[in-house]
Amino acid sequence: MASTRHFDIILLGATGYTGKLCAEHIVKHHPTNLKWAIAGRSADKLNAFAEELHKINPDRKDPEVVSVQLKPEELSRLAQSTRVLINCVGPYHLYSSPVVEACANNGTHYLDVTGEMVWVKEMIQKYHEKARETGAIIISADGLECAPADLLTWALVTGIKNKFSVQTKEVINSIYELKTAGASGGTLTTILGLIESVPMKKLHEAQNPDYLSATQRRTHLSPPLLQQLLGVTSIPELGTLTTSITGHCDVAIVQRSRSLMPGLYGSDFKFRAFVAVRNALVGVAIHLGLMFGMMALTLSPMRWLMRKLIYAPGQGPSKKSTEGNRIEYRALAKAEHKSLAGKPIKMLGTYRAQGDAYWMTGVLLAESAMVLLESERVKKEVEGGYLTPAVLGQEYIDRLERVGITIDTKVLEG
Numbered sequence: 429m430a431s432t433r434h435f436d437i438i439l440l441g442a443t444g445y446t447g448k449l450c451a452e453h454i455v456k457h458h459p460t461n462l463k464w465a466i467a468g469r470s471a472d473k474l475n476a477f478a479e480e481l482h483k484i485n486p487d488r489k490d491p492e493v494v495s496v497q498l499k500p501e502e503l504s505r506l507a508q509s510t511r512v513l514i515n516c517v518g519p520y521h522l523y524s525s526p527v528v529e530a531c532a533n534n535g536t537h538y539l540d541v542t543g544e545m546v547w548v549k550e551m552i553q554k555y556h557e558k559a560r561e562t563g564a565i566i567i568s569a570d571g572l573e574c575a576p577a578d579l580l581t582w583a584l585v586t587g588i589k590n591k592f593s594v595q596t597k598e599v600i601n602s603i604y605e606l607k608t609a610g611a612s613g614g615t616l617t618t619i620l621g622l623i624e625s626v627p628m629k630k631l632h633e634a635q636n637p638d639y640l641s642a643t644q645r646r647t648h649l650s651p652p653l654l655q656q657l658l659g660v661t662s663i664p665e666l667g668t669l670t671t672s673i674t675g676h677c678d679v680a681i682v683q684r685s686r687s688l689m690p691g692l693y694g695s696d697f698k699f700r701a702f703v704a705v706r707n708a709l710v711g712v713a714i715h716l717g718l719m720f721g722m723m724a725l726t727l728s729p730m731r732w733l734m735r736k737l738i739y740a741p742g743q744g745p746s747k748k749s750t751e752g753n754r755i756e757y758r759a760l761a762k763a764e765h766k767s768l769a770g771k772p773i774k775m776l777g778t779y780r781a782q783g784d785a786y787w788m789t790g791v792l793l794a795e796s797a798m799v800l801l802e803s804e805r806v807k808k809e810v811e812g813g814y815l816t817p818a819v820l821g822q823e824y825i826d827r828l829e830r831v832g833i834t835i836d837t838k839v840l841e842g
Contacts, residue, residue: 433508433509433510433511434463434509434510435463435464435465435492435509435510435511436462436463436464436510436511436512436801437454437462437463437464437465437510437511437512437513437514437797437801438464438465438466438467438494438506438509438510438512438513438514439451439454439464439465439466439467439491439514439516440467440468440496440506440513440514440515440516440517440527441467441468441515441516441517441518442466442467442468442474442477442516443466443468443470443473443474443477443742444516444517444518444614444741444742445612445613445614445742445743445744445786446516446541446571446612446614446786446789446790446793447466447468447516447790448477448790449786449787449789449790449791450514450516450789450790450791450793450794451466451477451481451491451790452481452484452790453790453791453794453795453831454491454794455481455484455485455488456484456485457794457831458794458798460487460488460489464491464492465491465492465493465494465510466478466481466491466492466493466494467493467494467495467496467506468495468496468517469495469496469497469498470495471493471495474493474494474495475493478490478491478493494506498517498523498524498526498527499526500526500529500530503526503527503529503530504530504533504534506530507527507530507531507533507534507536508534508536510536511536511537511800511801512536512537512538512539512797512800512801513527513531513536513537513538513539514539514540514793514794514797515527515528515538515539515540516540516541516793518542518614518617518618518741519544519614519617519618519621519622520540520542520544520547520568520618521544521546521547521621521622521625521626522621522625524540524542524547525547525550525551528551528554528555528566529554529555531559531564531566532555532558532559532562532564532566533558533562534562534564535562535563535564535812536564537564537565537566537797537800538564538565538566538567539567539570539793539796539797539800540567540568540569540570541568541569541570541571541572541573541789541792541793542568542569542573542618543569543573543574543618543674543677544618544622545634545639545640545676545677545680546622546626546630546631546633546634548568548569548640548680549634549639549640551566551568551814552640552814555814556813556814557813559812559813559814560811560812560813561812562812563811563812564812564813565800565806565810565812565813565815565819566812566813566814566815567796567814567815567816567817567819567820568814569677569681569816569817570792570793570796570817571788571789571792571793572674572755572785572786572788572789573674573677573678574674574677574678574680574681574682574817575792575796575817576755576757576779576781576788577601577678577681577682577701577757577759578678578681578682578685578816578817578818579779579817579818579824579825579828579835580601580757580759580777580778580779580835581599581601581682581685581699581759581761581777581818582685582692582818582821583777583825583835583837584596584599584759584761584775584777584837585599585692585693585694585697585761586692586821586822587761587775587777587837587839588761588763588773588775589692591839592763592767592773594763594764594765594773595692595693595694595695595697595763595764596693596694596697596761596762596763596764597694597696597697597698597762597763597764598697598698598699598700598761598762599682599697599698599699599700599759599760599761599762600663600666600669600699600700600702600759600760601678601682601699601700601701601702601757601758601759602663602666602667602669602672602701602702602703602704602757602758602759603672603674603702603703603704603755603756603757604666604704604756604757604758604778605704605754605755605756606703606755606756606785607752607753607754607755608745608750608753608755608784608785609745609746609749609750609753609784610744610745611738611739611744612739612743612744612745612786613738613739613740613741613742613743613744614741614742614744616734616738616739617735617738617741619725620725620731620734620735623722623725623726623731624731628726634676634680635676637679637680637683637698637699638683638687639680639683640680640681640683640684641683641684641686641687642684642687642688643687643690645696649698658708658711658712658715658716659671659711659712659714659715659716659718659719660705660708660711660712660715661702662708663760665760665774665776665840666702666704666758666759666760667704667705668704668705668706668707668708668711669702669703669704669705669711670702670703670705670710670711670712670714670715671702671703671711671714671715671718671719672701672702672703673703673718674701675700675701675702676701678699678701679699679700679701681816681817682699682701682816682818683697683699684816685816685817685818685819686699688815688816688819689818689819694764704758744786745784745786750783750784750786750787753783753784753785753787754780754781754782754783755779755780755781755783755785755788756778756779756780756781757777757778757779757780758776758777758778758779759776759777759778759779760774760775760776760777761774761775761776761777762774763775773839774839774840775837775838775839775840776837776838776840777835777836777837777838778834778835778836778837779833779834779835780833780834780836781832781833781834782832783832788833791828791831791833792817792828792833795824795827795828795831796817796820796824796827798827799820799823799824799827800820802823803820803823805821805823806820806823
């Protein structure tokens with residue numbers, strides 16, 4: 429990628445809820461000589477936000493302000509001016525296809541935090557090969573959906589291979605704790621928009637574990653019938669588990685990572701995603717609540733009512749209400765083969781973040797952007813294309829560790 433580009437990072441959609449948190453992290457933690465800009469459609473909002481950022485760190489050079497409309501010619505100029513573009517403009521299926529196109533065409537690295545898997549598949553089909561040609565690294569779902577699960581799984585399969593020289597048969601991931609003040613207006617508006625505009629057939633197809641995989645596999649084991657009906661399972665090392673609302677997104681991204689790095693993951697690698705609960709009764713209630721809740725949202729009166737109750741796009745919980753929030757994932761990895769002593773090889777992993785989910789998402793975006801800018805391994809070894817957070821590997825995990833997000837793994841005995 430050319431080093432003559434004016435900016436290192438452009439944050440598009442900087443005045444949205446997640447965009448603001450990402451920008452604040454950049455101001456607090458990134459090098460003061462970073463050449464970056466905040467971009468969006470409203471110059472007035474951007475200038476007002478730039479003043480807020482200046483108050484956080486008055487000694488730092490302020491970001492430049494770039495007003496841009498989401499038109500191909502303007503987005504192409506924007507992409508040509510920067511090495512990395514962080515995109516916080518959602519719903520992505522409505523607004524961000526031309527942003528991906530501009531980055532793929534111009535060899536500009538791209539990051540977003542969408543959980544819209546139908547849109548991600550469309551972008552992969554359209555722009556993966558072009559990005560490979562231009563050297564653009566394009567990574568979607570680099571936030572709460574689906575970076576924690578993807579990075580934790582990568583750490584586990586890497587740990588098993590390094591310690592035991594075998595590949596991994598399965599990873600079972602759970603959201604062990606999620607203390608949050610609630611969803612932002614942008615997230616909820618996106619969910620409603622997907623139900624409204626994407627055919628149910630496509631949403632159902634997105635449940636396929638290999639929906640985004642670069643290579644398809646013929647068979648997938650379905651859960652037992654009782655688990656399908658009630659949503660509950662029990663794993664001794666993880667406890668009682670039930671359906672996760674982000675599960676299908678996590679599975680799709682992790683399996684794409686598997687298909688992009690086949691030498692690391694097992695040839696028949698499986699990944700399952702859940703949320704931990706106190707007991708089976710709570711698990712059944714959550715599973716049925718999600719199922720009937722999604723069915724209810726297919727009715728237009730329910731969507732109308734939801735829009736009256738939720739935050740407006742760009743708004744979300746107050747910072748005060750997010751104090752004390754935290755996130756923890758736990759995952760169990762099982763190796764393909766037993767140890768020399770004939771015992772199963774298992775490894776337990778944890779991902780912990782002391783903060784709100786949206787704060788964490790902003791951090792994930794900002795830190796992965798720095799990996800793209802600074803990692804010599806990524807520059808030399810990672811080809812362009814539509815990739816995943818896990819492709820950024822240990823450098824990404826190391827940067828997260830330095831800002832308080834920890835990923836740990838340990839071998840389980842017996």
